[in-house]
Amino acid sequence: MPSPPLQSRQWLFVDADDTLWENAVYFEEAIAEFTEFLDHSSLSPAEVRQALDAIELRSIRVHGYGSKNFARNLRHCFEQLVERPFSQTDLDRVVAMGESIMHRPIDLLEGVAETLEYLSRRHHLTLFTKGHSEEQLFKFQRSELGPWFHGVRVVKEKDAAAYRSLLAEGDVEPDAAWMIGNSPKSDIHPALEAGLRAVLVPHEATWALELTDLPEPSDRFRIVESFRALTELF
Numbered sequence: 001m002p003s004p005p006l007q008s009r010q011w012l013f014v015d016a017d018d019t020l021w022e023n024a025v026y027f028e029e030a031i032a033e034f035t036e037f038l039d040h041s042s043l044s045p046a047e048v049r050q051a052l053d054a055i056e057l058r059s060i061r062v063h064g065y066g067s068k069n070f071a072r073n074l075r076h077c078f079e080q081l082v083e084r085p086f087s088q089t090d091l092d093r094v095v096a097m098g099e100s101i102m103h104r105p106i107d108l109l110e111g112v113a114e115t116l117e118y119l120s121r122r123h124h125l126t127l128f129t130k131g132h133s134e135e136q137l138f139k140f141q142r143s144e145l146g147p148w149f150h151g152v153r154v155v156k157e158k159d160a161a162a163y164r165s166l167l168a169e170g171d172v173e174p175d176a177a178w179m180i181g182n183s184p185k186s187d188i189h190p191a192l193e194a195g196l197r198a199v200l201v202p203h204e205a206t207w208a209l210e211l212t213d214l215p216e217p218s219d220r221f222r223i224v225e226s227f228r229a230l231t232e233l234f
């Protein structure tokens with residue numbers, strides 16, 4: 001038997017990209033367009049992707065996330081792999097493939113708006129996302145989900161230290177705090193390490209660099225099949 005929803009007021013920290021709205025799929029589309037434009041004679045699309053991931057891993061430590069940085073990484077990847085003479089126009093075109101992500105519509109995932117409305121009546125909700133602050137806030141504004149959240153925090157990286165400051169700033173008891181999100185690397189492991197509990201809401205488009213092994217489900221770590229299913233826990 002599943003246990004009934006928690007009755008006491010909890011602190012729910014909710015991820016944004018690929019938890020509330022589509023995001024990775026826009027990057028995938030840009031990468032597919034890039035791979036086609038690069039038109040490499042011997043590297044497969046998966047190998048081009050590996051080269052790009054390696055550039056991203058190095059770059060994120062210095063510049064962080066966000067579509068502007070992604071666009072710069074695409075340009076570096078193009079310069080590194082291209083086999084034909086290229087012009088500034090070609091580089092501009094590659095950069096535009098990355099930057100266009102910023103202007104994609106906010107496509108809320110199934111059941112998100114009504115589930116947040118329900119959760120916000122029972123619990124304290126904070127949006128907790130990593131990335132470029134202005135870009136994340138712009139998406140949040142366009143999502144029109146503002147009324148269901150009590151607060152918003154954007155950080156450069158969601159590591160255990162970031163979760164600890166989140167708890168300290170809000171004077172939150174770790175036992176009553178949950179992180180909810182799609183990324184094992186950013187939403188689950190560091191939250192558990194900092195003493196919060198965590199719920200994974202899987203999204204099939206989750207970026208390879210966000211995937212790591214998952215812990216066994218327990219009282220402190222749950223997996224739900226959809227955002228809507230959070231109403232069974234909370």
Ligand SMILES: [Mg+2]
Pocket residue numbers: 015016017018019181182183
């Ligand atoms: Mg996410």
